[in-house]
Amino acid sequence: MNGPEIHVEFAPELHLFVPRARPTGVASAATDGVSTLGHLVESLGVPLTEVGALLVDGREVPPGHIPAGGESVRVRPVRHPQRVPGAPLRFLLDVHLGTLARRLRLLGVDTAYESTDLGDPALAALSAAEKRVLLSRDRGLLRRRELWAGAYVYSTRPEEQLQEVLDRFRPALSPWTRCTACNGLLRTATKEEVAEQLEGGTRRSYDVFAQCTACGRAYWRGAHHEQLEAIVERAVSSTRDA
Template sequence: MNGPDINLTLAPELRLFTAPSRRAERVPTTIDGTSSLGHVVESAGVPLTEVGRLLVDGREAPASYVPQGGEDVEVEAVERPQPVPGAPLRFLLDVHLGTLARRMRLLGIDTAYENEDIGDPALATRSAAERRVLLSRDRGLLRRREIWAGAYVYSDAPDEQLRDILGRFAPHLMPWTRCTACNGTLHAADKDSVGELLEGGTQRSYDVFAQCGDCERVYWRGAHHARLELIVSDALAEFGGGVTA
């Protein structure tokens, strides 16, 4: 038997999560009288990681509130920049976000990344254990209760993905300080100390090097540096928060 209805209004940026038939500004939504407001919103397709304030008849309510028939419920989008209390701002990205992970590391953001599909339970467990914000385009993964914090990545284009995350979380940027391969910390290295790791042409052509303290990978300003410099300069120009090396 169908229960009573509430009038559910989603913020415009949240309507992409719902079926096309439910993307009107105000949608009658059937409730059962026992499910929480958070469950109702998730049942509409919206991950709670993307939800800001919940308003019931104009008054703020928690996700645990059980809505009643005839109420008007407004679901606001998450606040930007989004505060992440209680831990240093660190991230964990799933297997599909490798390019974004490398760009975040390029900007000095602490970014763990799984380059193999270890499964949703393991990702959620790592997010909780290391207190990392889990970034994914998988709505089901973001609905897992054990994650510490999470965020949906709205675009599939790396440039827009990076802008989205920088605008949402406003992380402090410290370009050229992290290894893009493993997330370790880079330190200056002289040519003699890393010479055996370099090809002859690189040894002859470059004098300034950095090395990862974890995986020992060596970096220099090679052929791709101009492209990387553009990523860094664009991020600093729009979002600030760091200095170039």
């Protein structure tokens, strides 16, 4: 049987997850003496990946705290920059974030991504197996227990999504060092080594090439280079100024 209700106050950054808490940011939930505070917060709609400090009567408690009637609960957002202990910072993106994956790779950030939908259980298991931070807009996926670490991507616009990730995690950037197609590392290549991938105009116009050490794809400063250069410059500048 459910016990007394408690009131949970969510920080403004988390209101989008709890429509019934608007506009005050406060929602009510019944306690049962068994369910943890983390479970209660997720049942109200907020993935724990987005939760920073949990405060009960002004005292920080872990997600495993068992709430009791009369307690005052405040839920704070994750602090930026967010530190992910225990492994090098690497990412795994779900099938809907292909453009973001390519832009992170362009910046030299280790980013796993498959263009086919692996399914939620497989993605969560891969995150745990490779210790990668899963980026997704799927709240249900981010609540899976086997997930190693995750983060909700708030925007639907790739340029804003990229800035979100840079602001939240501050990954080390090493532009032009990864294959945007497969995430492999790039090496300098001669024109002869990549000749089979070059059309006549490219072969005549360019002399500087790179090649992916994993999939063999060739790279050169083609027609879209200025656009890619602008993305890189904005990203590097934003992390420098942070």
